[in-house]
Amino acid sequence: MTESATNNSKSSAKGILLKIVRNQLFIPLAALLLLVLFNLFTDPGFFDIVLKPSSTGSLILSGNLITIIDNASELVILAIGMTLVTSASGGQDISVGATIAIAGSTVLRIVKTQASDIPGGKFAGIIIISFLLCVVVSAAFGAFNGALVAFFKIQPMVATLILFTAGRSIAAWINNNDNISINDNRFGYFGNFIPGIPVPTPVFITVICLIVIAVVLKLTNLRLYSQSVGINASSSRLNGINPKMIKLLTFVILGVCVAVCGFIKVSRTSSITYSVIANNIEMDAILAVALGGNNLGGGKFNLTASVIGAYVIQFLTTTLYKFKEIDSSSISAYKAVVVILLIIISSPYIRKRFDDLKNKRLAAKAQANVGKEAN
Amino acid sequence: MSVNSNVLGGNKLKKRASLTDTNLLLIITIAVFIVMYLCAVLFLKKGFTKPQMFFNILNENASLLVLSCGMTLVMITGGIDISVGQVTSLVCMTCAVYLQKVNDGVINGNVFTSVLIALGIGLAFGIVQGFLVAYLEFQPFIVTLAGLFFAKGMTTIVSSDRISVTFEPFVKLCRTEVNVPFLGSVNKKGIFVPAYVEVGVIVALAVVVLLFCLLKWTKLGRNFYAVGGNNQSANMLGIDVKLTKFLAHVLCGLCAGIGGYLFFLHACSGSPLHAQGAEMNAIASSIIGGTLLSGGVGNIAGTLFGVLSLSTIKNIVTSLGLEDAWWTNITVGVMLCVFLLIQSVILARKNNKK
CATH class of the missing domain: 1.20.5 (Single alpha-helices involved in coiled-coils or other helix-helix interfaces)
Incomplete structure (x- = not known):
């Protein structure tokens, strides 16, 4: 003890540095910093943000940074749920992309039946109903995955392989494989811009999701319970926690996150392509969790690190896209x-x-x- | 003393019980396949009565068979390799580009070199991934996920267009049909048409037999089971756990190379869209064949029947007139679900006995 104490006092700067390096947030933040510096050197104008009129005439913010934050929304929301699932069950859900397709298809199924010139109030009602229904549907699919994992003790990756294979087909089946596109401009508000507000709507949705999950983690024992279940399920059972219910709960929470993503995704384009929508997003979401330094085998988790990891992944994608020759x-x-x-x-x-x-x-x-x- | 003998007796019982459980999974798979095929023959008739239908299933799935066998090896050691599908795609594309260049006279080469290229690509993926998984102790899922991304990107870097091979010797090899003795059907004109398989099927079956022998009778094969069953006790038994895991990944990579070339032989072309989702089909076949993802349990014979069941059900769904692609996926999903539930029940029973 004394040795380390003297060591610390002797080289306190070194100690602080070591502490920073040891911090879980260090890797994602360092990666983010590296990407920012790289972009600054290769293209000083990368971070320019300008306020310019969009195609519909209203003023919007545009620039690479806005694009990154906007496009990362789905990934960030997914990373929240994925981190919880990883922590509690020690595995990942690979069906999120397919379930996004299901959720999006559900939303379109409700919205497509309505005429495009209905009054605002009624339209809002339809949107709310379709959103609630899609939350229920994807939470149910989440519960299906969760039940397989919790009650039948199948590894998460294998249990979710079922929906991974069948999910996009179910999504196509919901809408009879029709190509749907919604003509109502108002439907696109949730994935693009609301007239008069210069910031993309998905950013607000992401912030709301982050606040909700922060409040939930603050007020409930979810963090403690899912971590203890992930570290040792049987000893947490002996301590009065029901590991099965916790695992099921995390999958249902992921289902809700997926519903929000699906809603944003279909709203972005006002249409759906069953085989392409949210393709490979499950890989990105898992990478975000891994990049955040969370143990993919379950246990302790750091949600902030996962969220930063998600932004890093999106930053990387956008940076790579910037090179036109790629x-x-x-x-x-x-x-x-x-x-x-x-x-x-x-x-x-x-x-x-x-x-x-x-x-x-x-x-x-x-x-x-x-x-x-x-x- | 009596306690002691009880314990011994218990041990013996447990051993026998676990053995029958492993066999039970295999027997279920085989039974399901036979019942499914018989139902198809009895109720569907469309072509299922002809032996050629069965061999067509083999022709179409020779590549998947080899991929699944490699996957089974890795899964027995407790890992997973999700890069095989994209490696297949990469192998197809590279060989196609190479053979087209040979055809155009840009470089000298022959079909044999293209086989070596395919094996080389597979081996390279296997060695790098195996090293990262076994010696640097990364999560197999993440490492092979990165491998999947890498192979996917490399495929489009090699060429982003579909390339059909017109190199004469290779096309001849593609078209070679090996007649199956004593089997065939009489066509409308009353002429006996013998059933045939492609060259790829023979290679695939040879790989199956080789790997079956490897797992059953060699030291390395038994080590795979030991490592998958319990890492630490395998280590205490003096098994080099890291080397074993490494070799499993190398073999899986090699299988991906072979499977890739077989796919190439069947398709005769290279395209970034080749073998999409093959890794999931391979994992599904292994699981249906009775391999547990937790490691330590599995059988190549089971995998063979897993592939057959999977492809038979796909054929049945298509011939039922449900041509829309989604029905195939949904049935495969349901089938996977049923098999997983059976496995889980068996495992739970096994644990209860302990």
Whole structure:
């Protein structure tokens, strides 16, 4: 104790630095900083934000930064649910992309029946009903996944493989595989801009979701319970927590997150393509959780880190898109290289090695000091 | 003393029970396949009565069969490899580009070199992923996810268009049909048409037999089970856990290379859209075949029947007239669900006995 204390006092700056490096938020923030610096050097105008009139005539903010924050909305909302599921069940849900398709299809099924010139009040009512229904539907699918994981003890990745295979087909089945596009401009408000407000609506929805989850974690025992279930399910059962219900609950929460994403997704384009909508988003969401330094095997989690991780992933995607010579479909190769590098840096193995090296150096120093004192 | 003998007896019982459980999964899979095929023969008739229908299933799924076998190996050691589908796509594209260049006289080469390229790509993926998983102890899912992304991107970097191969020797190889002895059907004109399989099927079946022997009778094969069953006790038994996991991934990568080439042989072209979702089909076949994702349990024979069941049900759905693609996926999903529930019940029973 005394040794470390003196060490700290001697090199307090070093100690603080070490503390920062050890922090879970360090990796995602460092990655974000790296991307920001990279973009600043290659293109100083990258972060310009301008207020200009959109195609509909109202003033909107535009710029790369706004695009990133706007497009990351779905990923951030998904990362919230995915972090909880990862923490409690020690596995990931790979069906979120397919369930987004189902949720979006449900919304369109309700909205398409209405004429485009109905009054505002009635339209709002329809939107609310369709949204609630899509929340119920995807929460039910979440509960299905959760039940398989909690009650039948199937690994999450395998249990969700079922919906991963069948989900997009179910989405197509809901609407009879029709190509639907909603002509009403007001439907697009939730995925684009509300006239008069220069900030994209998905940003507000994301902020609301973040506030809600922060309040829930603050007021309830959800964080403690899901972490303890993730660390050791049987001992938390002995302590009076019902692990099955907690696991089910996290999957239902993810289902609700998915519903919000699906709603935003279909609102962005006012239409749906069953096989393409939210393609590969499950991979991005899992990467966001991993990038946040959360243990994918369950247990302790840090939601802030996951959210920052989601923004980093979107930042990376946009940065890569900026290079015009990169084909949009070959982007994943570059993404993979970056992701592998990030994971290697943040892996516990490398960190342990790093710490070992540091400890050795410290020990050598201490020995040298002892030698000096003896002299 | 009596307590002691009880314990011993209990151990013996447990061993026998677990063995029958593993076999039970296999028997269920085989039974389901046979019942399904018989139903198809009895009620659908459209072509299912002809032996060629069965061999067509094999022709179409030779690649999936090899991929699933590799997947089974990795799953037995307790890992997973979701990159195989995109590696298949990459192999197809690279070989197609290579053979077209040979055809145009840009470079010298032959079909044999393209096989080597395919195996090389598969091996490279296997070695890198295996190293990251086994020696750097990353999550297999994340590592192979990155592999999937990388292969997907590389495919479009190699070429983003669909390429049909017109290289003469290769096309000849593609079109080669090997007649199956004693089987065939009489066509409308009354001429006996023998049933045939493609070259790929023979290679795939050879891989199945080889891997079956590997798992059943070699030290390495038994090590796979030991590592998957319990990491630490395998370590205490003196098994090199890291090396075993590494080798499983290398073999899976090699299988992805072979499977990729078989897909290429069947499709005769390269396209970024080839083998989309093949990794999920491979995982689904392994699970239906009785491999547990928790590791330690699995069987290549089961995987063979898993692939057959999966593709038979797809064919049945298509021939029922439900041509819309979604019905296939929904039935596969339901089938997967049923098999997972059976597995879970069996596992729960096993745990209760303990």
